[in-house]
Amino acid sequence: MANSANATNNDGGHGHGEHSHGIGRYIAVWLALLAGTALTVITGRIDLGAGNIVLAITIASIKATLVVLFFMHMIDTPAANRIVFVVSLVFSLVLIIGVFGDLWTRNEMSLPSGAPSTLAPEIQVPGTPAAERPAEH
Amino acid sequence: MSSSEATAHAAPGRGDPHLAHHFDTQDQQDGAVRLGMWLFLGTEVLLFAGLFLGYTVYRHFFHEAFHECSRALSLPLGTLNTVILITSSLFVALAHVAIKQDKQKQAAGLLVLTILCALAFLVIKSFEYAHKFEVGELPGKWFSNPEITAPGANLYFTVYFLATGLHAFHVIVGMSVLAWVLKGVLKGKYGPRNNVAVELGGLYWHLVDLVWIFLFPLLYLI
Numbered sequence: 001m002a003n004s005a006n007a008t009n010n011d012g013g014h015g016h017g018e019h020s021h022g023i024g025r026y027i028a029v030w031l032a033l034l035a036g037t038a039l040t041v042i043t044g045r046i047d048l049g050a051g052n053i054v055l056a057i058t059i060a061s062i063k064a065t066l067v068v069l070f071f072m073h074m075i076d077t078p079a080a081n082r083i084v085f086v087v088s089l090v091f092s093l094v095l096i097i098g099v100f101g102d103l104w105t106r107n108e109m110s111l112p113s114g115a116p117s118t119l120a121p122e123i124q125v126p127g128t129p130a131a132e133r134p135a136e137h
Numbered sequence: 138m139s140s141s142e143a144t145a146h147a148a149p150g151r152g153d154p155h156l157a158h159h160f161d162t163q164d165q166q167d168g169a170v171r172l173g174m175w176l177f178l179g180t181e182v183l184l185f186a187g188l189f190l191g192y193t194v195y196r197h198f199f200h201e202a203f204h205e206c207s208r209a210l211s212l213p214l215g216t217l218n219t220v221i222l223i224t225s226s227l228f229v230a231l232a233h234v235a236i237k238q239d240k241q242k243q244a245a246g247l248l249v250l251t252i253l254c255a256l257a258f259l260v261i262k263s264f265e266y267a268h269k270f271e272v273g274e275l276p277g278k279w280f281s282n283p284e285i286t287a288p289g290a291n292l293y294f295t296v297y298f299l300a301t302g303l304h305a306f307h308v309i310v311g312m313s314v315l316a317w318v319l320k321g322v323l324k325g326k327y328g329p330r331n332n333v334a335v336e337l338g339g340l341y342w343h344l345v346d347l348v349w350i351f352l353f354p355l356l357y358l359i
Contacts, residue, residue, distance in 0.1 A: 022234045030227040037219050037353075041212065044358030056354035063350045071230050071343045078168060081175040088179030092186035099190055103197060 029070045036063040155331045167333045174337045178344050181307075185348050188303065192296050192355060199289025206285060206293035207359055209274060211265060215357040218261050219349065225254030226346040229315065229339040236332045241322060244335070248319040251342065255312040262305055269294070297356055304348055311345045314338045 040059045048055065069075045074082060153163070160166035196203045232247035273281035276298050280291035318338040321327055327335055 023231065026227055026230045026234070030223065033223045033226075034220065037216065037223065040354050040358060041216050044354060045212070053359050056359055060351050060354050064347050067226065067343055067347050067350065071226055071346075072340055077171065077175075080172055084172065084175045084179050085182070088182040092182060092189075095186055096190050096193060099194060100197075103194065 025070060029066050032066055033063055036066075163330060170333050170337065174340055178340065181344055185303070188296075188300050189351065189355075192300065195289065195292045195296055196359075199287070199292060202285070202287035202289035203293050203359070205287050206274070206290050206297075207357060209282075209285060210297075210357050211268070212357055214261055214265055215353055218258050219353045221254050221258050221261075222346045222349050225251045225258075226343050228254065229342045233332065233335050233339050236322065236327050236335045237329055239329050241325060244327075245319060245322045248315055248322060252312055252315050252319065255308050255315070258308055259305060262301065269298075300352055300356065304345070304352060307345045307348065311338075311342045314341055 036059050040056060043055055043059075044052065046052075068085070074085065156163055156166055160169065228247045228251040232244045232251065235241075235244035235247060269275065273279075274285070274294050275281070275291075276295035277291050280294060282290070315338050318335055321334060
């Protein structure tokens, strides 16, 4: 975001003077993406407890940022285009955070988590022993 | 509008077949077209956000099942598909560089490679789907795999098929768009000044890659 003013200035000049370093930069980004993929796969199946999801999302976010900034030219696109895309990301986060705020502030009884749920018997796994199933249907 | 701007960019102005009559310069037209594309990509992000939300909510409810089911997917095939998509993104980016330098044949070749990558992705995905059907790892009431007993496993596969299915649909659309762009390149429609279609086809393809970058760890690894 620091160079947004800069990018807006050479808005019209997009695609004129960047040929020389274009290919090298793309290949560097590609190698970084491959490295990120390798790192995700290697760390993904090591049990880090809660660390797994944090690490996986972090690596995915870094990879996504590289794609958006360099492959999709977000780094030198006019500010209007960035606002549009960033706003969609913000609203996605609002959606997810809003729903999780609801989930976290509910009490256990209203959650269908935990083996055999009495609240949603229709989402039981077929093959679960009958004894574990709730009595009333 | 400003005639000085038109001369500054050495735009042909009126009579340019690539320029719609309501735009003054090629840059102005390309800017408007790019903004429209980013708006569309914004709606795509919101579309997939709904799916990711469904994933996180059900994962929260059925943590064990999601963990167990993610181990039922083929990690080698998933990794291979990730590498294929990332590489295809590179190809389409290089195709845009090539067309900006007026290297028509190189651009066409890179687009063909991109489309072949997309095809390879779909073929591998279809092998994965076929295996799921064989072992009964299917959504909702069709789930019939006796080895995965954690409650909620069928919901994992509902999310799996919805997310990868919607993504595969985007791969097919992206392939079609790139094939259309390729047709234009082969006809010599694009050049150093007129290549916004190649750029936007690439943008769409990068979004397909972007979605998979998140889907892969969430479905295969966690």
